[in-house]
Amino acid sequence: MEPNQDNGNRISRKSFLRICGSVIAGGSILGVTGNLLWKMFTRPDDIFYGVDKKSTTINRSHVNNIVSPYRKVSAFKISDQIDAFDLYEGRLIVAAPNNIYVYEPSGALVSNFPVGSSVRDVTVDDDRVYLLYPTRVEVYDLEGGWIRDWEACSEESDYCSLTVLSGNVFVTDAANKNICMYTIEGGFVKFIQSPSGFIVPSYSFGITNIDGVVYCSNPGRHLVESYSPEGEYISSFGKPGGAAGLFSGCCNPVYLAGTPTGEIITSEKGIPRISCYGKNGEFHSVLLDEKALGGGHAAYEVRVWDDKLVVAGKDALSIFKYDKKLAVQTACSTCGIDCPLKIGVTI
Template identity: 45%
Template sequence: MGKTLKLIINLFIFVMIAGFIAYMVTSVNDNEETLTEYNAENSFKSSYKKAFTIDIKDTVSAFEMNDTSLFILSKSTIKINDKKGNHINSFAVKPNARDIKISQNLVFLLYPTFFDVYSLSGNLEYSWEACSELSDYCSFTIADNFVFVTDAENKNICKYTKEGNFMAFIQSPHGFITPSHAFDITSKNDTIYCVNPGRHLIESYTLDGEFLSAFGGSGMEAGFFSGCCNPAYISLNENGNIFTSEKGMPRICYYNSNGKLIEVVLNSRLLGGGHQACEIKANKDTLYVASINKIDMYTKADR
């Protein structure tokens, strides 16, 4: 009986010592990993430098630009600034719009279940309702006189004419997964680019809705996407190259038109930390980045 008791006590002591050693090794590894991530964040050098900041008194809901101006959607107002941030004009709109686009001197505003279309001076020109009462519209783009809008509720892309006539639904061959309203869409020439946030993909389509290709995938490293819904925003420059903006661990990455990663443009530290994705608009060598109540303009830096 005594030998059995000693054996049990010795076994218990061995387990306690082994557990303590394992805990210490894990803690050291965690600290090393955290330190490595910290050093990587702080040693990161961007190819872009901040040129100036436009401070917005209200929360930036979305923004768009034409050749000369920035159109900033904030609560129930559209503020128009020049591209240096100087105020030009503003006008009131219905609250809770989600996206804004400019086309042929008209301002298109997207709401969860309808569109409003204004003149540049703020006159309401016309409106149209969503093709489904259950729609939950998130983002839209205008290409070749058609409007393509993402619907988080029905998990598709809806195609309209610019006058509001419904044309077709576009479905993803992978199936759209939309855990949130991070369902961005944009276009270049005759190609539509859309995020599939739950699949961690960027997909492209013809204007007729034919699927072309996809890139991305799940992963923490640059060139891949993680979390419930990334990438959150996309934008294309004049060469058709692609910028993406992610949330969770915010960063902005740059890809060629075939989806090959070129570089990480801005990391979480340079974006000010937090967890929210920044909306982005690319214009030649300039990148406009919107956070809660400001828009930062970045230009290509000389290395």
């Protein structure tokens, strides 16, 4: 698949990625180098589609009337679009264009501090706020005091997502199709390559850590891959398709998160849905379907917070809880895992 053309000219990278359901944060070219930009227009398959130009078409006939076992219990809007968010010590850390906002679960604003535009991801670890930009990482304390920053190790990097584990920062790079491993001080450690080869059609290159293991998406191959804290490959799971338990479209999943018991939560775009998988990759259940999430085509970023799911839309954060009455109609109710997410509500 190639980007659409209009009057003989290819659409902009920004428009193309919007069609793909990617989240674009401010700026027309997002700090991409001229050399990379030229490749995007002259050799888009090399940049966006790797070695495999095939895509799995989303077929809505595969999407059944799925009952979501979770129900929205609260929501609040912020004053700007949400570029990324994280949870830390009972508060929500939200990255928006030019600002970091800290909220209580009720939606009350605790504090904020200015940052640059085009934030791709945010994660908080050990009282440090790590901000990811297309070609650099910045680190702040919780009050917004600058600590350090470092530039990408490649001039053509186009960073997507980051996670912090065991004193190292793992960053996914869509342009170079690898994971960059740094120390928390910014020292380069190594590049991590997938044994299958990463295929990254758009900004769907999510990464997180769960129970001391790094998990990342290999979106063009419809896989979730796992790596040790040292960056060594462990295993993978995932198959292409539109049915529940499969990953559809050209590039899924987009976001990853973990439960307190180590299960893996995935969020997809195209036909948005949030699903749960076991540590061994066994599919458990769709937790939130397209209707429950509010529709659209973009993936919804998700975090697990005690017995709740927190989901980010364009400019709002929504909190979902397990509903025992709804869950009776789903596979989630028969799951034998003692998951704290199953502390439900029924009205």
